[in-house]
Amino acid sequence: MELYTNLRRGEKGAWLSIGAYVFLSTLKLVFGFAGSSEALKADGLNNLTDIIASIAVLVGLRISQKPPDENHHYGHLRAETVASLLASFIMAVIGLQVLLGAGRNLFNPTEQTEPSLYTAGIAFFSALVMYGVYRYNLKLSRDINSSAVKAAAYDNRSDALVSIGAGIGILGAILGAPVIDILTAFIVGLIILKTALDIFKESVMTLTDAFNEDEVETLSVIIRKVPGVRKLSDFKGRHHGNVMFVDLTIEVDPLLNVTESHWITEEIERKVKKTKPNCVVLVHIEPDYSDYDDSAQEGD
Template sequence: MELYTNLRAGEKGAWLSIGTYLILSSIKLTIGYIGNSEALKADGLNNTTDIIASIAVLIGLRISQRPPDSNHLYGHLRAETVASLIASFIMMIVGLQVLISSIQNIWNPVREAPSLLTALVAVGSAVVMYGVYRYNLALSKKIQSSAVKAAAYDNRSDALVSIGTAIGIFGAILGFPIIDTITALVVGVIIIKTGIEIFWEAVQTLTDSFDIEEAETLSVLIKNVDGVIELVDFKGRTHGNVSFVDVTVTVNPHLDVRQSHEITEKIESTVKRFNQYCMVLVHIEPHESSTATEEDYHF
């Protein structure tokens, strides 16, 4: 099934993030200690926490691929959303750590200037993480994965952190350590904001929220299906990157079962053309009218 193929493809993004974070955190911590840069060491520790977030995304994608069972009749697709939720918590914690650290540096500024090598490492790290961000963002759009998108935003936040680290180090080298603190404050706010956005999106999905514009578009498409007289009810929810839609429509009460079933198939194919990852459950009811006769219905 294409859905599960996409989920497996999403694992590539998680593995890419994990591998990149392992390499960058090792380099940053080593060069940070050698080059006397607290900012670079903090950035390296930040990347070690990102490894945990990426592993959470990877686990979520793996669980999502499990087929439905007796306890999960709709499958395990929401594990991907739970992974996004975990990633958002980790991002917000890291953002708070950056804010707290920068505030502490206001009262205890670093007096010894770090080496130029630490700044170059930070710049190189920012470039690498931006490349990983672009790859994961494109992958998330291709496979419609909320977990991979959360990982991409985490990559972007790390690129911003590294840019802030580089600016701070250059400022310290030039004799203006306050630039480090100001940049760290801004970066911390950006990380927290991104984490909150991912958290809110995950919560909306887990509480069965459904995009209003998509619901309105689908309702119009269903109403225009040949044989549908009235759309009585519409419900939608999402599990990972799959949408589940339940609709109730009325049809000519004089149709037989086969004719009514043909209408349900038309509705399903219409919705699939709009969103190939949408599962539709159609309930057919006879259209009740006190004045209508059999000749009034057309099919």
Template structure:
């Protein structure tokens, strides 16, 4: 199945992110301690959470590839979402730790300014993360993977954080050491914000939330299918990168089974052109037309 092939291809992006984050986090933490930069150390801790998040994505992609079984008849596609939920908790803990350290640093400022090497490392990290972002974004567009696309956006945010870190370090080097501590504080807030966003997205998915804009688009597409008289109901839910949509429509009651089935197939094809990773269950009902006698008794 193409979906599982795409999930396996998505692992390349996860492995690239993991390797890059391990290298950059180690470099930032070491240089940050040696060069006396709180902001670079905070950025390094930020990348350690990214390692965890990338591993969670990798594990989720692996488990999601397991086929349906007796206990999981819809497959294991939500494993990726559960892994993201766990990663959000870990990221929140690290973010709070960075925030706590930064707040203490505001009241116990370090007189020494960070070295120029820390700023160079921050800029180098930003460049590396931008390259990884471009790769993962291209991969996500190729395989139509929302998980890899989310990882790409995380790569982009890390590149921006590193640029901000470099700005803070330059400010400290030129006589304003408090800027380095303030930048570390901001990095901590960014980590917490990202954790909350990942947590909320996972909760929405696990509670069968479905995008309202996509629902309206599907309603319009289905209503325009030849043979559909009325769209009575449409429900959707997400399982990883897959969407499951239940549709109830009315058709001419005089149609035979084959004709009604053709309309059902057309609806499925229409939805899958809009979203190839969507499984559609169509329920067809006869369109009820009130008789003249019934209309006379209608008030």
């Protein structure tokens, strides 16, 4: 039940991100148009995509709390991943729109006017707000061990950096290089696309049951060191939201009784969960006859 409690706590981070993005996107778009800043407008559109991504995290966290049923024996933990995948498509569309707009303005410089100085101040103010949200969500993700909230925190941090870049671009335009403001908007569009691609790749990897090779190696070393494990003959892993499912086949002394074999499985589960708290471990035991085969061959 601790997992579902943590999922509910994770909603606080999603709500904070949504509130911050709604406020900042409105602020940037209004003053971006009023102050003639392409970079600030692009940053505002970037925050609109972040609202969508944060809502996707919120919806995913809410659906993930539903218990297993007859059609979902492992629960609904992948709902968050599906929502993230949909959000990545929306983010990509908006990123392309920002790039097209910046491209049109780049080849029509006569239509551009110098951005107002206050638009730079708004950009830097937004960076400070998002850095504060980043620190809160990062601490929350560590407290509840949530990869989703941690990803949201890193998204908050990237948005703070984007706002700093927008502010620098605006200052450059004010100092006599208006093309810098347009180029900054172009860079923001690329960042939106890059973020969308990263979310898409991670979501697809999770939904297709991909598993990190480094995690396999780390857990395999832990399992092989458990007393009584003679051989780790099979290892399969997959992710369902924040939960990792690991299926193992180990070989043990064939003369062990059921109680002794069961102790080995419990020790494996204890050691794995010490490293990966949100991990469900399923262990299948096989007898290891290698020593007996060798003895038989020596007798022959």
